[in-house]
Amino acid sequence: MSVPHYLALIGSGCSAEVFRLAGGRVLKLYREGLDPGVIEREHDGVRHAQRQGLRVARALGKREHKGRLGIIFEELAGTPLLRDLLLRPFRSRSLLGRFAAYHARMHRCSGAGLDHAQHIIVHVRILHAEVGEDMRRLALDRLYAIPEGDRLCHGDFHPQNAILTDEGIAAIDWSNGSRGDPAGDVARTELLLRFGGLGGMMRRFPWLRRFRNAAANLYLRRYCEATGMSEEAIDAWRLPMAIAALHPESRIDRDALVMELRGQGHAI
Structure with a gap:
């Protein structure tokens, strides 16, 4: 072509x-x-x-x-949800509620028939993570202590990949789509809300970090209200997802994430 x-x-x-x-x-x-x-x-x-x-x-x-x-x-007629969150922060509660509701709707969909498995994607990223071998083994042990799921998961659902259209939110960029455990997908979204990219901007505008943490907390609350998912189910995924995000091609704010993990007592 x-x-x-x-x-x-x-x-x-x-x-x-x-x-x-x-x-x-x-x-x-x-x-x-x-x-x-x-x-x-x-x-x-x-x-x-x-x-x-x-x-x-x-x-x-x-x-x-x-x-x-x-x-x-x-081509979708709409704008990324991130744009509205930054330009209209007074609408953040409503927007993040819709964002969480879409994610919950996604996870009600079956992932049966998809060749790609969430556990394998995360496993490969942990293998390539720039961490010590003890930390790698711990992340893999935690990963395989969690049963594999069979729901539709996006793997990279964040406000830049959620488009606001007249018909509602539409997700784009399914390059990490898989069948898996919704709690892992939620833990990944939480990670991206707190630490995804924007490292330089966070250092220049510290208030953005507070805004992002508040947004992550609100998203989690709205998602759990919609689905009944427990905090324990999400927490089981946090370490494997965090270590998987430390691979060389990740656009995560590595310094901030490593600081958070060290604050939790992990030797990175």
Whole structure:
């Protein structure tokens, strides 16, 4: 497939670029060298979510351009929830309530039929984490003390991947989609709300850290109210998810996360 030079580049990240196509579509074109399994995971995850009736950016087909693999999606008319949280903090309670409700709705969907398993994804990341071997063994032991789940999990659900549309929230970026335990998916979202990226901004604007912690706490409260999930179920996942986030390609605020783990008595 040819990507005409006059089409607008509307997004760019570590793993892909997004181009606007005609007819209300976008092309997510992955960067060279990316593991094709990640692309398959995104395609399979979003198609599975579609079949379960979840609001997502529908996958319309795969394409290749100059050796780069891509997926065509419908273009969603909306804005990332993160934008509204930052520009309209007075709406944060309502927005995070909707965010938590969507996540709860996702976890009511079956993950049966998905090839990708949450435990395996987290296991591989722990193996590549930049931590000592004792810490790695502890994280793996904690991971495999948790039974594998069979619910639909996103694996990277945070306010930048939640789009506010006229029909409600729609999740994008399913490259970590899997079948798994909802408590692990919640622990991952909590981690991203508290520590995802923005390390430099946190140092320049300390109030953002307080805002993010408050947002994480509100999300957890709303999710648990909606589902009845226990704090203990989420807590079992916190250490494995934290160590998995310390792999070299992670965009987590490593310094802040390591400080938090050391404060809990862990030797990183």
